[in-house]
Structures are given as C-alpha cells and as structure tokens.
Amino acid sequence: MEAQVTATAKATFFHLRRIKQLVPYLSRPDLATVIHATVTSRLDYCNSLYAGLPLKLPQKLQRVQNAAARLLTGSLPCEHIHPLIFQLHWLPVKYRVRFKVLVLTFKALHGLEPSYLRDRLSRNAPQRASRSINSNTLVVPGPKEVRLASTRARAFSTLAPAWWNALPHETRALQDLISFRRACKTELFRLAFGLEST
Template sequence: MKNSKLKLNADKTEFLIIGTSTQRAKLNGFFPTHILSQSITPAASVLNLGVTFDENFNFKQHISKTCRCCFYRIRDLRRIRRVISLSVAKTIATTLVSSRLDYCNSLLYNSANKDIPKLQSPKLFSKGSHAFSSFFSLRGVLKSLHWLPVHYRIIFKMCTVAYQALSYKQPAYLNSMLTPTRNSRQLRLTSSNPLYIPRVKTKAGTRDFSVAAPTVWNALPATVKSEGNIVSFSRRLKTYLFNAAYPP
C-alpha cells in the first residue's frame, strides 16, 4: 500500500474469513487483532463493489438485498403504472429490474437451488398491483419480453465472460484459468475446442471460474462458440439459451 501511496483507514477497514463454521472456529484464537491501534474482528459479511459476501460464501444476504431492491423499484413503478402504457412499463422494468438481477450474477453460479429461485419467484413481484404482478409472474409474458430465467441469465453471463477471456485475452488473469484440452490423437470433439475442467472435491470448488467457465463453455454447441465477435456471439447465445428455457 505504501508503494501505491495508499493509506489504510482503520475505522473503515473490514475483513472476512470464508469457510465452514469448523474451519472458522480454528482461527478464533487469533482475534481480535489490532490495526493502527484499532481492535478489529472478522465481519459476518462485507460489501465489495455492490456485492455482499458472507462468511459461508452462499450469497444469501446478497440475494435478499437484490430482492429488496427489486421490490423498491416495482413499488415505484406501481405508482405511475396507470399513466403509462404497457410497452413503457416493460421498458422501465427491463431497465431497472432486469439490470439489477444481472449485476454480478455470475457469482451465483451453482449456488444453493433453494436460493436462486427467490430471484425468479412470482412473490418477488407481488408487492405491485394485481395487474402488474400478473404481468411479471406469467411465463408467457416473460417469454414475450424475451427475458431469460435467472438460472439461464447466470449461464449467459458466465459464457460471455469466458468468450471475452478466450477471444481477447482479457482480463489476463481470467484467460490464464482457461486451458484447451490437449489430446494425444485427433478426435471429433476437438473441433469444438473443449476446455480443461479441473477436478474439485467440494461443491464450492465447482463455483470457481476455472471450473464453472469451462463447464458451461463445453456444453455450448460449436455453432455458438464459433461466432467471430462478441455481439454476434451474445445474440446467438441468447437465442440458444432462450430455446432451452422455453422449448416449443
């Protein structure tokens, strides 16, 4: 920090220890510790770039805060719903609600199955008027809006980040985590450029980018991965996921 001409503010410093309760208990003897004459202990959760990280690394608090944010936006939209058309309401909802659901959502990949549906549940929109909550909860209307379910939105984000890391080598630290599979002999699958998936022993390990990104990338058809630029790739990827989410 000194080399970067930065100064630590002890009053605003928080740190987090992530792990199981048993793992965290082994470190209890090291705290509280002192930084610049201030006594500090590990926090149960911390906020980083708008994302709430918790000590169990399950993002339950972040999901709850995202739902509350969506409640707030929908309540505001309900106040003006009578004076705007349905098309305008859809545009506002896409801008304010959909964008909030998409923010840093790749961090939620392979989270607990009981937590992710909270972001998609019709209850999320039940705070609005009956007409507006119905508009959001109907699967057919969501399909007409071309909105992907939350699970597929997470996969979409993970795939686009992987595409940028592979195609543009940026950011470099993510590109270094993606390694093509090398085979001693030519196989048909090699034409689809599969990525190496490291072996992990825990479910938390499957959420690491080095594991999650190759997993979702390898599942994509070659016609999607072969697109030459990010715009056409995103368009074809969304079409592919949309058809998977809403089969005919």
C-alpha cells in the first residue's frame, strides 16, 4: 500500500498547490467546497484499505489534511495543527479510516453491504444468559481463525469487530444509518481530541 498512499499524497498536494492560487478569489465557504471536492474526497476514497497500516503511511496523508486545514484557515506553518483540525471539526486521517470501517460494519450487519463482508462478522452469543446477550457485540477472531500473522492486524474480520465493540452500547444499538454515522463521528471526534463523554 505504500505506493498507493504516496501517489495519493502526491496528487492531493498537487491539487492544494493549485487551490492556493485561488485563495484571493474565493470566500471561505467556497474554498472549503473546493478543498472537500478535490482533496478530502481523495483522502477518503477507499480509505478503509488503509486500516492497520504502519503509522508512517497514514501520517503522509495526515500531512495533506494538515496542509488543507492551514490553507482553509489561513494559518501559519508554525501554528499548532491540532486546534485547527478541531476548529474545522475534521476527523484526523486515522479516525476517518476507522469511521469508514465502522460504517461498512454497520451496513454489513444490516444487509446493506455485499454478503462477503457480512460473512466475515459473527455476533457474540454468550453460553449463559446475561446482560451481555443484548450488548450487540461481535466476535474478535483469534490467531487460529486468521492464520496469516502478517495480515491479521489489517483484516476486516479482526479490526471491524474490535472497533465495533469499542463503540458505546447506544451507538451499536442504532438501526438507522444516518443516526449511526452521526453518533459514530461524534464518538470518534471525542476520542481523537480527548473530549469528555457527555
């Protein structure tokens, strides 16, 4: 995936340089629209494939998002990026990847995705009756179920259940996709910026 990530970063930086020339002529909302259409959309395209990659690869894409945030806010390179991303209410790249995997998981569990994704997921069925029987959690497969150690950390069947189970029970219980996306983004935004849960 290194070549793919590098190519995406290169293409998006190219677009940012072009957009920079338009800054004097665009209002901030128009500039945001152009950045989302040409940069953010490329960062998000098939980004679930970036799940579980070594940290240095998503960091290449995070640098693109940082540059886009600086361009949109008109901030200087010396300014700390974390408050800018927070101000724009953007999820950092690694959380955007997690968001995409969780949305795919929701869709698979509700029959909105192809069966081959649904087949990779198994709901927890406790042996004895307990409160966890209605917790809507998934089985995280062990090493015997996912044999290749090199791909286990990146496998949808491993990452998706682990990330799904980490969501609050109320979010996992949602049945509507729009409501789930909103609640999921709120939870990931809270995690990304260390906010207290409300």
